[in-house]
Amino acid sequence: MVLVILIGMMGAGKTTVGREYARRHRMRFVDCDHEIEARTGVKVPTIFEIEGEAGFRRRETQVIDDLTRETDLVLATGGGAVLDPGNRAMMSERGIVVYLNVPTQVLWERTRHDRNRPLLQVPNPRERIENLYRERDPLYRAVADIVVDGGRGNPGGMVRLIERAI
Ligand code: S3P
Helix, strand or coil, X not given: CCEEEEECCCCCCHHHHHHHHHHHCCCEXXXXXXXXXXXXXXXXXXXXXXXXXXXXXXXXXXXXXXXXXXXXXXXXXXXXXXXXXHHHHHHHHHCEEEEEECCHHHHHHXXXXXXXXXXXXXXXXXXXXXXXXXXXXXXXXXXXXXXXXXXXXXXHHHHHHHHHHC
């Protein structure tokens, strides 16, 4: 009866790694952003447009609160889920929290052509990633039970590192 919660930056591979871990362990997999989209019927950028980041964060907290009550579940959170102290408390109390730590160069390569991440639709997204990483890395580490260093971020390798640590 286990709840595994993946945290980390945009592009760290939370969805890919989480889905693979869940498949191998016959657990259910849910991605927070997909759950928010399923509940609202619109994409994340549209929520940001209509309700602003604050509105999105409220929805994110609700989804985290609902889903962290489950077990036999792998939950991939959005990169900003750790910003809220209440979210951090729920995550660390209810599940095994795994931080996927990937170098910012890799995060940038993976997200540079992505139009679905509103926080990166800025004139200098490369710098934005650096700043977000600097701000969030301590929060990820504070809430994590396990830190998996991804290097160039081979998802299969990260799954095995999580298996070894849990
Ligand atoms: C965000 C990350 C996104 C999504 C939203 C905000 C963030 O999720 O929740 O665009 O603040 O880092 P991913 O980490 O799955 O890209």
